[in-house]
Amino acid sequence: MDDLLRTPLFTLHEELGAKMVPFAGYTMPVQYPLGVLKEHLHCRAEAGLFDVSHMxxxxxxxxxxATWLEHLLPQDVIGLGEGRQRYGFFTNGEGGIYDDLMFANRGDHMFLVVNASCKDDDVRRMKAALEPNISVELLDNRALLALQGPAAEAALATLNPAVADMRFMDVRTVELAGAECWVSRSGYTGEDGYEISVPNEAAEALARALLADTRVEPIGLGARDSLRLEAGLCLYGNDIDNGTTPVEAALTWGIQKVRRAGGAREGKFPGARAILAELADGPARKRVGLAPEGRAPMREGVxxxxxxxxxxxxxxxxSGAFGPTLGRPMAMGYVPAALSVEGTKLYGDVRGRRMPVQVAKLPFVPANFKR
Amino acid sequence: MKYTEEHEWIREEDGLYVVGITEHASEQLGDVVFVELPEEGSEVVKDEDICVIESVKAASDILAPLDGEIVEVNSAIVDDPGKINEDPLGDAWFFKLKVTDLSPMDDYMDEAAYKKFIG
Incomplete structure (x- = not known):
């Protein structure tokens, strides 16, 4: 436990009574005294503050x-306007996924947010592919907070009204609690909200300012997981990894036309051959939503x-859990394409018994973004 | 009231033995979202897995603390598993046993010993 890294909010987490667990080399809050269920519901009803500084x-x-970054992923980076962000994924030579990420055009540079467990590998690969033409800098001087939920706009706007004008996937430099913050209107809960990159030394003051708002509760990784699963979003390492392609993972919406067959910048990303062929012919298996018929959760590995x-x-x-907003269990998994049609009845082996489960539409809970 | 190292409590009531989980266990589990209880009338053997309890975090087994017959189960906790977090020592009992061998009761802890056990 001693060699676990701490985020700049570690002291605050302890003060708030968080239960800390090891996650991707960090000690992170899995839940606060409110508990996973109530934290989840609070985030959907009002607003939740997440420490995602491990990312x-x-x-x-x-x-x-932008041209250089397009060598590493199948997204349209060149066409991304200044002040805008996009979801993407680094692909490997076989069409699998090294990591998924957000990238933002911040004028004179590109700002990326990648997964904690992948960040060192991502940086190593980017350096190998892009240096010396492009400098690659993994920041250790900034924390990352997410403020999510229907009251996120009102709560953040009390610190700076400018954030209310941002739309989904806008990015902007904004002063919050006296610090220069890089704010995007995005998140990973299916709710409207913001992700806020803040200098380490200003992170705790900003978090305290947000938590002083009665609408805002701190939310741990436990509820973050059930929120993203209800929203149908993939967790890297569970739902996508080096052995799953974006087409299998039903992430083709994230591959813009310009990079597909017939597009102006077709292919020329790692795994393009496999991915473009799969786009044309359809994948052998697909990631789908799964709705267990009973009350028993079907967890990862079933x-x-x-x-x-x-x-x-x-x-x-x-991925599988109980959906607090949904009020019943939910899961995602991979099935053969022929069995991926919504409503297909399958059986999950739960403790040696075959329990009925239906292929279901994703997301389980509709997104609430401010487009 | 007696306590097991598996964090179950056992209470005698009109000649039957009522079993549930301790407050400490319910706190450790977190919010409970699913419970599966044994069938009424089934014969159980001490240390056999007879219930499943799932929280937002993970699944756990509940063991039969004594040999006997399940004479009644608390279906209210199946319909509303959250009761287990709200009132683990009262309303959220799991099942009632007609015990055939009471001798293990001597080995189980009293409240003071259990408090010491969980530190």
Whole structure:
């Protein structure tokens, strides 16, 4: 435990009574005294503050940085306007996913937010591919907070009214609690809200200022997981990884036309051959939403079968939990394309028993973004 | 009232033995979202897994603390698993046992010993 890293909000987490757990090399709050269920519901009803400082914040700088970044992922980076952010994923040579990320055009540089567990590998790969033309800097001097929920706008606007004018996926430099913050109107809960990059030394004061608002409660990783699952969002390492392609993962909406077959900048990203072929022919298996019929959660690792007895597994659950807003269990997993149609009845092996589960539409809870 | 190292409590009531989980256990589990209880009338053996309890975090088994017959289960906690967090020592009992061998009761802890056990 001693070699775990601490975020700049560690002292505040302890003061708030958080239960801390090791996560991606950091000691992070999994829940606060409110508990996972109530934290989840509070975030959907009002606003929740998350410490996501463990995530990697990376600055890419240099001439034609957008063109260079397009070498590493299948997104339209060149077409991303200044002050805008986009979701993307680094692909490997076989079309698998090294990591998923947000990237933002901040004028003279590109700002990336990558997963904590992947950040060192991401930076190593980017340096190998982009230096010396592009400088790659993993920031260690900034924390990252997320403020999510229907009251997020009102709560953050009390610190600076300018944030109310931002739309979904806008990014802007904004002064908050006396510090220069890089704010994006985005998040990973399915709710409207913001992610705020703040200098380490100003992070605690900003968090305290936000928590002073009665609408804002601190939310741990436990509720973050159930919130993102209800929103149908992938967790890297569970739902996507080096062995899953974006087409299998149903992330093709994240591959813009200009990078697809017939587009002006078709292909020329790692794994393009596999991914473009799969886009044309369809994947052999697909990530789908799964709605267990009973009350028993089907968790990560549950094997899926086509019938209630016998046969080999046809797929596997990659994320599963109880959905507090949904009021019932929910899961995601991979199934053969032929069994990926909404309403298809499958069976999940829960403690040796085949329990019925239906292929369901994602997201489980509709998104509430301010477009 | 007696306590097991598996964080279950056992209370005698009109010749039957009522079983539930301790407050400490319910706090450790976090919000409970699913419970599966044994069938009424089933014969159980001490240390056999007879219930499943799932919280927002994970699944755990509940063991039969004594040999006997399940004479009644508390279906209210199946319909509303959150009761287990609200009132683990009262309303959220799990099942009632007609015990055939009471001798393990001597090995179980009293309240003072259990408090010491959980530190």
């Amino acid at each position: 990697g914040q990376v600055i890419l700088r240099g001439a034609d940085v 094997e899926l079968f086509a019938s209630d007895t016998g046969g080999e597994p046809v797929g596997r659950v990659t």
